Amino acid sequence: MPFIDRIDAGRKLARALARFKAQKPVVLALPRGGVPVAAEIATALDAPLDLILVRKIGTPFQPELAMGAVVDGPAPLTVRNEDVILANGVSEREFNEVRDRELAEIVRRRERYLGRRTRAETRGRTAIVVDDGIATGATTRAALQAVQARHPAMVVLAVPVAPTDVLAQLRSEADEVVCLEDHEDFGAIGYFYRNFDQVSDEEVIRLLAEHPAAPPAAAG
Numbered sequence: 001m002p003f004i005d006r007i008d009a010g011r012k013l014a015r016a017l018a019r020f021k022a023q024k025p026v027v028l029a030l031p032r033g034g035v036p037v038a039a040e041i042a043t044a045l046d047a048p049l050d051l052i053l054v055r056k057i058g059t060p061f062q063p064e065l066a067m068g069a070v071v072d073g074p075a076p077l078t079v080r081n082e083d084v085i086l087a088n089g090v091s092e093r094e095f096n097e098v099r100d101r102e103l104a105e106i107v108r109r110r111e112r113y114l115g116r117r118t119r120a121e122t123r124g125r126t127a128i129v130v131d132d133g134i135a136t137g138a139t140t141r142a143a144l145q146a147v148q149a150r151h152p153a154m155v156v157l158a159v160p161v162a163p164t165d166v167l168a169q170l171r172s173e174a175d176e177v178v179c180l181e182d183h184e185d186f187g188a189i190g191y192f193y194r195n196f197d198q199v200s201d202e203e204v205i206r207l208l209a210e211h212p213a214a215p216p217a218a219a220g
Helices: 006-016 018-023 034-045 082-087 092-114 138-148 164-173 201-210
Strands: 026-029 049-051 054-059 062-071 077-080 126-130 154-163 176-183
Touching (some): 006 034, 006 154, 018 126, 026 034, 034 126, 049 201, 054 092, 062 092, 077 138, 092 201, 126 138, 138 164, 154 164, 164 176
Parallel strands (some): 026 049, 126 154
16 A cells, blocks of 8 residues: 555655745645645645535435536536436436535535635645545546636646546646556555545644644734
8 A cells, every 4th residue: 555544645745746835835625535635735835725625416326426526616616527417317406406415515514614714815826736536536627627716827736646547637627737646447545545544524623723724924
């Protein structure tokens, strides 16, 4: 297994991203699993840490199969996987019902994780989008599109591990992709970690408290 846990993956990924430190980037994590990885990167790059609240939209009878994803924002961004929707005979009503449930979860997470926390400014900056790995790519694609809409100077996708074919598809969504391990025979993200325990809400809140969304000078 290439990674002991998410902290180990974050430290290894931070070394691969060291060249971006001079650009004073902002690090954007996909919760919950991406937050411990991103926290290590934010520490190494002396960068602010913020979240991208994105949820997979799973098919009604197979929730792990992504038929799309939705991202938080003033006008929430929905990305649809039309091939999966058609292949599984999902109606527009069924799609919208699942999407609305995931939006409700996004609202819950926003209130619990962020509250009145200052959000990191991405306009004109290098934005490094981080997760603990990629499976189908649906949530990652939605997150990248949402970040692009915030007008950064550059978007970097940074993940420890991903399927080779999905990674190739995502290269068009980011200015640069940094991935430590990509495999044609993938399986699941957890296969590449010795410890892949679920990240709790409390851990996300703790890591956010330790990593402000703005450097102390800017916050002051």
